[in-house]
Amino acid sequence: MNCKFPRRARIRRKEEFTEVYRRGSRVNVFPLRVCYLQRPGAAGSRLGLAIGKKTGNAVLRNRWKRAVREAFRKHRRRLPAPCDMIISISWKAGKEDITRVETAFLEAMGIR
RNA sequence: GAGGAAGCGCCGAUGGUCGCGCCGGGCCCCCGAACAGGCGUCCGGCGAGGAAAGUCCGAGCUCCGCAGGGCACGACGGUGGGUAACGCCCACCGGGAGCAAUCCCCGGGAAAGUGCCACAGAAAACAUACCGUCCCGUCCGACGGCGGGAUAAGGGUGAAAAGGUGGGGGCGGCGAGUAAGCCGGCUUAAUGUAAGAGCCCACCGCUCUGCGGGUGACCGCAGAGGCAUGGCAAACCCCGCCGGGAGCAAGGCCAAAUAGAGGAAGAGGGGCUGCCCGUCCCGAUAUAAUUCCCGGGUUGGCCGCUAAAGACGGUCGGUAACGGCCGCCGCAGGUGAAUGACCAUCGUCCCGCUCUCUGGAGCGUGAUAACAGAACUCGGCUUAUGGUGUUUCCCCCACC
RNA sequence: UUCCCGGUGGUGUAACUGGUAACACAGCAGGUUUUGGUCCUGCCGUUCCAGGUUCGAAUCCUGGCCGGGAAG
Numbered sequence: 001m002n003c004k005f006p007r008r009a010r011i012r013r014k015e016e017f018t019e020v021y022r023r024g025s026r027v028n029v030f031p032l033r034v035c036y037l038q039r040p041g042a043a044g045s046r047l048g049l050a051i052g053k054k055t056g057n058a059v060l061r062n063r064w065k066r067a068v069r070e071a072f073r074k075h076r077r078r079l080p081a082p083c084d085m086i087i088s089i090s091w092k093a094g095k096e097d098i099t100r101v102e103t104a105f106l107e108a109m110g111i112r
Numbered sequence: 113g114a115g116g117a118a119g120c121g122c123c124g125a126u127g128g129u130c131g132c133g134c135c136g137g138g139c140c141c142c143c144g145a146a147c148a149g150g151c152g153u154c155c156g157g158c159g160a161g162g163a164a165a166g167u168c169c170g171a172g173c174u175c176c177g178c179a180g181g182g183c184a185c186g187a188c189g190g191u192g193g194g195u196a197a198c199g200c201c202c203a204c205c206g207g208g209a210g211c212a213a214u215c216c217c218c219g220g221g222a223a224a225g226u227g228c229c230a231c232a233g234a235a236a237a238c239a240u241a242c243c244g245u246c247c248c249g250u251c252c253g254a255c256g257g258c259g260g261g262a263u264a265a266g267g268g269u270g271a272a273a274a275g276g277u278g279g280g281g282g283c284g285g286c287g288a289g290u291a292a293g294c295c296g297g298c299u300u301a302a303u304g305u306a307a308g309a310g311c312c313c314a315c316c317g318c319u320c321u322g323c324g325g326g327u328g329a330c331c332g333c334a335g336a337g338g339c340a341u342g343g344c345a346a347a348c349c350c351c352g353c354c355g356g357g358a359g360c361a362a363g364g365c366c367a368a369a370u371a372g373a374g375g376a377a378g379a380g381g382g383g384c385u386g387c388c389c390g391u392c393c394c395g396a397u398a399u400a401a402u403u404c405c406c407g408g409g410u411u412g413g414c415c416g417c418u419a420a421a422g423a424c425g426g427u428c429g430g431u432a433a434c435g436g437c438c439g440c441c442g443c444a445g446g447u448g449a450a451u452g453a454c455c456a457u458c459g460u461c462c463c464g465c466u467c468u469c470u471g472g473a474g475c476g477u478g479a480u481a482a483c484a485g486a487a488c489u490c491g492g493c494u495u496a497u498g499g500u501g502u503u504u505c506c507c508c509c510a511c512c
Numbered sequence: 513u514u515c516c517c518g519g520u521g522g523u524g525u526a527a528c529u530g531g532u533a534a535c536a537c538a539g540c541a542g543g544u545u546u547u548g549g550u551c552c553u554g555c556c557g558u559u560c561c562a563g564g565u566u567c568g569a570a571u572c573c574u575g576g577c578c579g580g581g582a583a584g
Contacts, residue, residue: 005131012448014411048448058165058485066452073131074453086448 005073011048011084020048020084029108031093031100032068036085045079047072050088056095064089067098071105079109 011017024037049068051061068087 007132007450010448014448017448050448059483062452062485065449070131070453 009044009046011046017048020086027108029104031090031097032104032108033088033090034085034108036083038081038083042082045076045082046084048086050086054091055089060095063098067101071102
């Protein structure tokens with residue numbers, strides 16, 4: 001199973017972010033908020049992170065990013081169709097909810 | 113053994129699996145070929161902190177038609193060192209706290225000037241006025257009023273009242289006399305009797321002078337002066353000393369894109385922030401310097417970018433901060449922002465059970481921490497913090 | 513990155529050049545009233561926090577915390 005997560009699987013440009021936000025669909029599974037856009041024919045799915053200052057201090061924000069990236073990396077190849085997704089964190093989430101990132105990610109993928 | 117005070121450190125270790133970024137190398141792809149570059153893959157190396165934080169100081173570095181003077185403005189403030197520099201550090205001095213080790217101090221000037229010191233109090237700063245007391249003169253029948261003078265040993269206040277403590281005596285008369293002695297008896301308190309200053313003496317404090325010590329802040333000793341001139345400069349201020357401005361979005365290069373098109377103000381504008389002088393640049397009746405408004409384009413990549421006044425070890429100088437020399441190491445470089453996840457063993461800790469010589473030992477479950485994440489780079493400061501190791505010192509108790 | 517301003521009852525504001533923390537509304541309690549309203553009285557404060565200067569700090573100084581704003 002290929003579980004790599006290279007840099008080109010990241011959304012890094014402003015216009016790509018705005019396109020996903022404008023034309024994408026949304027799914028909320030606590031503590032995650034996912035905005036995604038299907039891209040048929042693409043090489044693979046891509047991930048963008050939008051974690052603002054309300055989430056916590058720099059250490060806490062880094063923990064959230066790492067947890068979300070790890071869940072995406074593990075299950076990237078098992079997604080039904082290639083798509084771009086932007087994941088942010090619910091403002092109600094506390095730091096104890098980081099452990100629920102992977103199950104929430106799988107649930108969001110199953111709904112889709 | 114108990115308590116305390118200063119430092120100096122460490123942030124779990126080892127192995128494995130998967131993953132990310134950078135560097136070096138191998139293979140493969142693109143290409144006519146090579147370089148550069150890209151993609152994939154493999155191997156090796158490196159990959160957050162003592163505060164990376166707050167952005168409070170000081171620098172390096174880069175640019176600004178050189179940066180010059182004066183006034184403003186701002187920062188600092190015992191002395192001597194250290195340093196690239198500092199508002200930092202070290203040592204010492206002075207003051208304060210503590211039995212002590214030790215800790216704390218925005219620690220210059222209040223007889224250069226201005227101002228403030230509420231309430232209370234006679235008075236809050238020329239010891240003068242005021243109230244009180246006494247004497248004299250005058251008015252009045254008297255109480256008392258007015259004027260002048262004397263008296264400082266009176267005036268409950270207040271944060272602060274002209275340095276503090278202790279002892280002596282104080283005033284008038286006699287006496288040659290400011291000495292002794294004798295007589296009278298002022299104020300307060302009920303009598304006896306005691307106490308009473310700015311007077312005298314002693315000590316401490318203060319000021320001045322001289323001598324000695326120290327680079328200096330300052331200290332020690334001796335003498336003199338009864339010693340009229342509070343506190344606040346984290347009030348204005350004065351003195352000394354320092355400061356050109358902006359900041360890696362600095363600044364430079366490449367690529368891409370668009371139309372240097374329209375309107376208004378305009379004789380001065382800008383280079384240093386407020387002003388004056390000086391100096392430099394652009395411009396002066398227009399196709400005008402410059403400023404503003406509306407509209408259009410790009411919001412990609414590379415350099416700067418990590419070697420640092422660097423770390424570690426030794427040695428020498430210095431009380432120390434630190435410096436000289438020698439050896440050795442080469443230590444994160446992201447850019448919608450990498451440094452992560454899981455497993456095993458060991459270590460540490462909490463809880464439960466069992467054994468026990470009450471020191472501990474074994475087993476099981478759980479946790480592996482608090483504060484916290486580099487963004488051009490250093491030197492500091494400040495703030496946030498859970499454990500833990502170790503060194504030195506002080507005080508108390510017990511024993512030898 | 514650079515710079516500026518502010519923080520006072522629950523809310524909105526005062527407090528001169530340091531000297532008793534004041535006002536309005538709201539809330540609560542009591543009184544007046546047959547009841548309600550009006551009216552009267554009382555209560556409600558770590559002056560954002562911690563130090564310092566001072567006899568005395570909301571005010572002055574230093575360091576934090578939080579909020580807001582300006583320029584590029």
